[in-house]
Amino acid sequence: MHRSVVLSREDITKLSVDAIVNAANRTLLGGGGVDGAIHRAAGPALLEECKTLNGCPTGGAKITKGYLLPAKFVIHTVGPVWRGGKNNEATLLANCYKNSLLLAQTHNCKTLAFPNISTGIYRYPKQDAAEIAVQVVSDFLTSNKLPEKVYFVCFDEVNFNIYSDILHR
Ligand code: AR6
Numbered sequence: 001m002h003r004s005v006v007l008s009r010e011d012i013t014k015l016s017v018d019a020i021v022n023a024a025n026r027t028l029l030g031g032g033g034v035d036g037a038i039h040r041a042a043g044p045a046l047l048e049e050c051k052t053l054n055g056c057p058t059g060g061a062k063i064t065k066g067y068l069l070p071a072k073f074v075i076h077t078v079g080p081v082w083r084g085g086k087n088n089e090a091t092l093l094a095n096c097y098k099n100s101l102l103l104a105q106t107h108n109c110k111t112l113a114f115p116n117i118s119t120g121i122y123r124y125p126k127q128d129a130a131e132i133a134v135q136v137v138s139d140f141l142t143s144n145k146l147p148e149k150v151y152f153v154c155f156d157e158v159n160f161n162i163y164s165d166i167l168h169r
Helices: 033-042 044-051 089-106 126-143 157-167
Strands: 005-008 019-024 061-065 073-078 111-114 149-153
Touching (some): 005 126, 005 157, 019 033, 033 044, 044 061, 073 089, 089 111, 089 126, 126 149, 126 157
Parallel strands (some): 005 149, 019 073, 019 111, 111 149
Antiparallel strands (some): 061 073
16 A cells, blocks of 8 residues: 555545545535535535635546534545446546646645445446546556545445455555
8 A cells, every 4th residue: 555545445535635626526515425425514605715716627626624624625526427338438548647736735635535426326436437537546656745645435334345355465
């Protein structure tokens, strides 16, 4: 395992890190899954700031404050909907991780937590998504000073076991 990567099973809204990543949709105006949980925990001021952002393209990322969350920032990224794998899904998912890491770096974040982007409502195959996430994050940490530590927050057991296998090989 990369020395700066941590596997976690916690609710991402509880983490005291500099930034948590939200698996949002292109409107950035909230939704279900981890997006809903983050908006509930951050309070209504998060939605008010999101309304000023004019949405976000798939693979992109935008940053807001964390409001009532323990995290200082929320980085909202939009994963691809899985449509069979021939619609640029892998590149778009890799872009989510890269663009989130870059935004965290720009805002001097030392610690950053990712959920398993696209693997819930958007149906991206979990093993494939995890391989991409670990690859992009490991490469970034090897060649950049910030962030110093990245948490992979695996809320469901299937994802937790997949990440555990990848990170320990
Ligand atoms: N903390 C950490 N991970 C969580 C939490 C939580 N509190 N809640 C769920 N997860 P999903 P997507 C995990 O569906 O597939 C929304 O409606 C969950 O187990 O949240 O990218 C958006 O607005 C799964 O592994 O995101 C979009 O419309 C992971 O988070 C759409 O869903 C991602 O599942 C995005 O779909």
